[in-house]
Amino acid sequence: MTYRLYLSTNTYALTVQALMEDMGLDHELVWVDIFQDTPDEDLLKVSPHSRVPALNADGTVLFETGAIALWLAEQHGDGDYLIPPGDPRRGIFLQWFHYLATTLQPDVMMQFHPESYAADDATQARLREAAFGRLDKVFRTLDDALADGPWFFGDTITVLDFLLGMQATWPEIYPETIHAYPNLTRHQQALLERPSVQRVFGIHRETMRGNGEELVLAMEPAGW
Ligand SMILES: N[C@@H](CCC(=O)N[C@@H](CS)C(=O)NCC(=O)O)C(=O)O
Known part of the structure; x- marks a missing residue:
């Protein structure tokens, strides 16, 4: 399975990226500029409002953070990462x-x-x-x-x-x-x-630095 995650720095895409890292899923990051005047053509094909995150999983194309997260848990969680139907919780x-x-x-x-x-x-x-x-x-x-x-x-x-x-x-x-x-x-x-979460924030921090921006978090990982 090849996953292509459409993302922009420090957005809701963080959630899906961190989950994929935590699950150990191989994925390719497709960085998109969501706030340009003309929506990114590639992103529009997977996300009708040209919003991130969006995921292309070998032709299964999904948007909405919650839906992607739940779907990934169902596909790969081996029972982890969710509370299944039938469970009292x-x-x-x-x-x-x-x-x-x-x-x-x-x-x-x-x-x-x-x-x-x-x-x-x-x-x-x-x-x-x-x-x-x-x-x-x-x-x-x-x-x-x-x-x-x-x-x-x-x-x-x-x-x-x-x-x-x-x-x-x-x-x-x-x-x-x-x-x-x-x-x-x-x-x-x-x-x-x-x-997994530290790796994701590290990627966003470096990518933002490359764009001349600073990633500021409510709390920072130890050692930053
Ligand atoms: N309900 C969507 C919201 C996604 C969303 O609005 N993402 C923002 C970035 S955090 C975005 O892509 N905004 C671009 C736009 O609205 O044009 C989700 O949870 O995935």
């Missing part, structure tokens, strides 16, 4: 899976791209502020969910931990800092201890 797994995509992600996105929702600066500022106000409640809810951590399901890591952890790395999304949420901080720390 399945409902809770689905709850957080959708919460991350539909409650956390929109308010996170608003911090970076309010221009997708309103043209004028004043409305953008109001939208961003409203979303920012909601984020504290979302992080407190997630912090409670991680009380028996480090992961959502104790010592069992699942795709949920990558879906949360690889966006929890953006300092701009915190009303104060990540340290205001102790269980989320422990979760981020545990994720940063994984060699």
Whole structure:
């Protein structure tokens, strides 16, 4: 199986990349510029909104971070990385899976791209502020969910931990800092201890440096 992951630096593509690294899957990285005026032709073939991540798996073409993550776990997890149907914890797994995509992600996105929702600066500022106000409640809810951590399901890591952890790395999304949420901080720390995650951040840091940018994380891996 040949995987081609379409990605841009420091975006939601981090989640899929880290998961593939963690699973030990061979993959090719296809770097795309998502914010150019004319969408990348190659990316448009796999992602109709020309968004990343997108994955081409020998002709199976997928977009949406959560869908890709879950599909990879089903294909390669050998029962790991998810809570399967029939398991009493399945409902809770689905709850957080959708919460991350539909409650956390929109308010996170608003911090970076309010221009997708309103043209004028004043409305953008109001939208961003409203979303920012909601984020504290979302992080407190997630912090409670991680009380028996480090992961959502104790010592069992699942795709949920990558879906949360690889966006929890953006300092701009915190009303104060990540340290205001102790269980989320422990979760981020545990994720940063994984060699797979360190490799992915290393790749993004070097690629960004090559572009004259600095990768700034809410917490940094030890030794950075
Ligand atoms: N719901 C999508 C969101 C993906 C997304 O919006 N990615 C951003 C980068 S973090 C992007 O490609 N933006 C480019 C655009 O919207 O034009 C997912 O989870 O995969």
